[in-house]
Amino acid sequence: MAIPVKFGISTWIWTSPFQTADIRALFEKTAAMGFEAIEIAIEDPALIDPIAVQSAMQEFNLQVITCGAFGPSRDLTNEDTAVHDNCFRYIENCFDFCLAWNAGFLAGPMYSAVGKARMVPPEQRKQEWQLAVKNLRTVCGMAASKNLQIALEPLNRFESDLVNTAADVVQLVNDINHPAAKIMLDGFHMNIEEPDMESAIITAGKHLVHFQISENYRGIPGTGQTNWKAIRNGLETIGYSGVVSIESFTPKNQELAGAVCIWRPFAESQDTFARAGLAFLQQWAG
Template identity: 60%
Template sequence: MNIKLGVSTWLWTSPFTTESVNLFPKIKSMGYEAVEIPIEYPELIDGKQVRDALLSEGLVPISCGAFGPTRDLTHDDPSVHDVCFDYLRRCFELSNVIGATFVAGPMYSAVGKVRMLPPDGRKRDWERAVVNLGKVCQMASDHGMAIALEPLNRFESDMVNTAEDVVRLANDINHPAARVMLDSFHMSLEERNPEAAIVHAGEKLIHMQVSENYRGVPGTGQTPWQLIRRGLERINYNGVVSIESFTPEVKELAGAVCIWKHLAPSQDGFASDGYKFLSQLFEVQNS
């Protein structure tokens, strides 16, 4: 197992813009080798400048998508699908420039879309996701990339909540670009055993996000970290483990993820303490 540690710029700011590269030297100085770049608005990001800043600091980029009501591949209106296809195309193009190898996120539906659907409604949405994500996979493949599908907890999605759900979705898509990411926060709500969930994802797992069960600093809550480590060891995971949490200072983002207060004395302290814990957990050697 060879793990690199990363952190999302959402810990400090939103949306990510070209100017957000000012965070990179600080992230590198803390010991991180990778940075998650949330692509909320591709038009705000100059890919070449971001690539140069990444290279300057020696950071590996991870591209993450953002999927609100206007980017919903299971919407009843096909024109909304077209908006999402166009957005993802721009994500792939930007990711190519900055050097990312996949785009991650819950791109099967809009975040926060939770309904009590009858079985035929669920079947319809699932089949719609499979068809549309098949198109996205072909788009990703055309750019030499993959997608990493993320399960969300039941309060954020009524479609894909567990590793079993997301592996079934990837299998139904049946395209080599259809891969998986897991997030320990969502797992803490949905999985009976995080080790078994990681093992079930197996070779499809290409990205891992972490935070505490309350979205706080890793190592300060109830997350069963040894089970997560053991699961990653069992599949010989050789990717990035990245902290994803958020700042309450950006009101729109904080409202979307229901973070109403600071989860650490400072966001820099959050990142620094999180790195220390994870580097010990995974025995990461700072290069």
């Protein structure tokens, strides 16, 4: 029996940063391939016309998922409150996009800056955790005022020293203690950090609102070492019925390639990556 999920794909497969000029072509391509959702990576809100996205959503009948990008200038664990304020403004802009696109949540590792991976004393880590909890509780209040949620994503140890596993992010959600705080999991990070992917998904449980996937090496789903049976079992156990979204990155953008350490293509073209990934996922879910 098929699991009741939809399939989506991240705009990062093809482009960075996503901008208005990309909208129609990417939506048309995504729909033509057979995807039901497109995950928009919002790097710079000023580059995106939300009305153009609305129009493309309607024309190509695609659901939109919104995913944030959190670099050093958007770090809620930074000592400088001006950096927090900048992050709050960015998140507020993303929430406005969520409303315009009928997206119920903003996803991403918004507790800290991506790439912030250090050896620090336990007391400092505790203080940064508490700061993340405090600031994310503020973010949850912002989200709830618009009837939205946030989906917090654990990252692997090379990209974050704060939240790495499903157990970590559940603890963060519990500490935030706000109904708007939810979870997104990414199979790539899970392949590094989780001893048992099925158990990790079950740990996230009712909090899980979005699921990203690629292979263990960020390649085409189905071509690597990922335990796809464990993922399916976990999603079935918790009754997940949201979007399963392919996330990988184009190596053509050198700034992005450096951030995610992708130096070579994983398919003859990014279109081939997307088509082959979807074909595998449809077979896997069926």
